Amino acid sequence: MILTLLFGALAGWAARQYEPQITDQLSRWLGRRYVIAEQDRSVAALLVCLVAGASLLSLLGEGGRVFVYVLCAALGYFLAELRGTRG
Secondary structure, eight states: OHHHHHHHHHHHHHHHHTHHHHHHHHHHHHOGGGOOOGGGHHHHHHHHHHHHHHHHHHHTTOOOOHHHHHHHHHHHHTHHHHHTOOO
8 A cells, every 4th residue: 555655646746757758758659640749748747657657556466546546646746736836
């Protein structure tokens, strides 16, 4: 359970912090045919981080606490807004 909390928060935080690097790499893998629109970059980064974190949890044998994982990811992603700061 503690790994679910940590990985969820880390996935949300990483999506915000590393959005340009994640989406640039994703664009290179997908090619010119599937260009990610500017307004969709943050969502794409969050989805990549969520899938990566869920994959690691699955490999470590942590099962099925999806709600807790996604809730912690959302808290990690919106941490700056929740604290009243940006950046």
